Amino acid sequence: MTSSATDTTPPRIIGSLSVTASGPDQISVSFTGSEYAVSEVSCIDQNNGGSWTAGSEQLRTRHRLLVKGLPGKTSYRCAITQIDTSGNKRTTNSQVVTLSGTAPSGAPTQPVISNVEYGVGFITLSFSVQSSGNAPLESFTASCTDGTETVTKVTTETAITFTGLDSTKTYRCSVNATNTDGLSSMDSRQTYGITPEEPTLPGLPIWLLYEASKAN
DSSP states (O other), X not given: OOOOOOOOOOOOEEEEEEEEEEETTEEEEEEEEEEEEEEEEEEEETTTXXXXXXXXXXXXXXXXXXXXXXXXXXXXXXXXEEEETTOXXXXXXXXXXXXXXXXXXXXXXXXXXXXXXXXXXXEEEEEEOSOOTTSXXXXXXXXXXXXXXXXXXXXXXXXXXXOSOOTTSOBEEEEEEEXXXXXXXXXXXXXXXXXOSOOSOTTSOHHHHXXXXXXX
């Protein structure tokens, strides 16, 4: 009786590996592997050594990974790791990617937040995008921060509501847009500080307060 051979060959990348700046604060990685594997990309800031990772635990041969929230106008060294079902592991040599701090060519235009509503524990943002760039819009990513913690939601609609917010804290929110090419816009202008409690002037529309704050 003979036993089957043990797989000791790590997965490799077939064809070209794409590591590009796909937004002001993000790096996109795409490649095809030689066998089903999980994958991870790790990017290191060449200035201060800070590191960011993104990965997928799904076994696949065609991989697309996105590292978001990177400081702009910085160069990064990114390496990709694949691990197959037998535990064989291979990591590529690092590739250098520089974020310019602006949206890449073909990305959607900067969203505009047109309306803000809030109440106890919630904030609703309505927004629009003038152009989707070189491909149709795929999604919007909205973020609200109190200066310490940030909450983020992704939507396909042009309005989004954050719930469960702390009514004792003040938040500033922004939105960006991503198209089906994976390219992301610049973040919208941040809103004025919003405390999600009962409005102090219930007779005055919240959108009017927001427009007044932009004028100032």
